Amino acid sequence: MEHTPLPDGYRALVDTFPNGVLVLFDADLRYRIIGPETLPFSRRRATEMVGKQLGELFPEETVTELEPKLRDTIDGSSRSFDTEYQGRIHHLETRSVRIDDESYGVLVTQEVTDARQTAAELERQNERLDQFASMVSHDLRNPLAVALAELDQYRETGDEANLDGVADALGRVEDLVVDLTALARSSTSEKEHERVSLSAIARDAWKSIDTQSATLETQNSTIDADRSQLQALFENLFRNAVGHGGSHVTVRVGPVDEGFYAEDTGEGIPPEKREQVFEHGFTTSYGGSGVGLTIVRRIAExxxxxxxLAESPEGGARFEFR
Incomplete structure (x- = not known):
């Protein structure tokens, strides 16, 4: 089928359309006019595409996506959407038009891969910054409280051993600032990991939070990890276990195939909420801020x-990391 000749001015518009393609298609979804002469994305020749239907031009997956939208356009509904083709993202705008009492569609497409990727990265950065602020507030609260308590004890008793507790707590604050910044930037690499003892790190984490009368049981095993970040992971798990399970809960840490687990004898988490608990800001009870398990997942990743997340033998929460 011959395509309609265009006046020179319109031909110039079609041939020089920036970073995109202009198409006029008919009710049979046949391309009647297309330009520029060499398409900027695929390098296909426009003359090879004129007169062909949608199904002759694109693979079935693309046709399945485009066909209903182009038919809507013929029926008078304008469409605006992104689609992925050959590894690149394209933005399409369509409008209906009447020519000699026949319905046609006008399609404009531009390649927007870089713009979309930049927008997505900015969104991820903003999300990381928001989470970082919550994480700093959440994880620094406990060692700062320990430092203040030790300082109060020193003022009351004059026992310089309490100053060692202050120093330890402030050292933990410094470690957390470094680690949380690294998490926010996703900068930790395998090269920074070392072989560490799960039992030793779990017990260090246990000492650094208010565990009330709760009990920790551990099994000896090792894992390649960043020592301080793994301690932060356990601190958040233990704080969550004691907060939900009460002062007499028992927490267990041990190995599983290709990883480790941490479980408690508390109330557990209902199956319908087991994915939600990792979402930033989600909380169920005990006045938690809803960022502890977000931190756990980020460190795991x-x-x-x-x-x-599953269930312990007593019905409590069981976290498995593999």
Whole structure:
């Protein structure tokens, strides 16, 4: 089918359309006019595409996506959408038009991959900054409280051993600032990991939070990890276990195939909420801020570990990291 000749001015518009393609298609979804002569994305020749239907031009997956939208356009509904084709993102705008009492569609497409990727990265950065602010407030609260308590004890008793407690707590603050900044930037790499004892790190984490009368049981095993970040992971798990399970809860840490677990004897988490608990800001009770398990998942991801939530033998929460 011959395409309609265009006046020189319109031909110039079609041929020089910046970073995009102009198409006039008919009710049979046949391309009647297309330009520029060499398409900027695929380098296909426009003359090879004129007169062909949509199904002759694109693979089935693309046709399945485009066909209903182009038919809507013929029926008078304008469409605006992104689509992925050959690894690149394209933005399409369509409008209906009447020519000699026949319905046609005008399609404009531009390649927007870089713009979309930049927007997505900015969104991810903003999300990380928001989470970072919450994480700093959440994880620094406990060691600062310990430092203040030790300082009060020193003022009351004059026992310089309390100053060692202040120093330890402030050292933990410094470690957390470094680690949380690294998490926010996703900068920790495998090269920074070392072989560490799960039992030793779990017990260090246990000492650094208010565990009331709760009990910790550990099994000896080792893992490649960043020591301080793994301690932060356990601190958040233990704080969550004691907060939900009460002062007499028992927490267990031990190995599983290709990873480790941490479980408690508390109330557990209902199956319908087990994915939600990792979402930033989600909380169920005890006045938690809703960022502790977000931190847990972020640290796990930073160590290439998948975290899943199940049930302990007593019905409490069981976190597995593999």
């Amino acid at each position: 930073d160590h290439d570990l998948d975290v899943s």
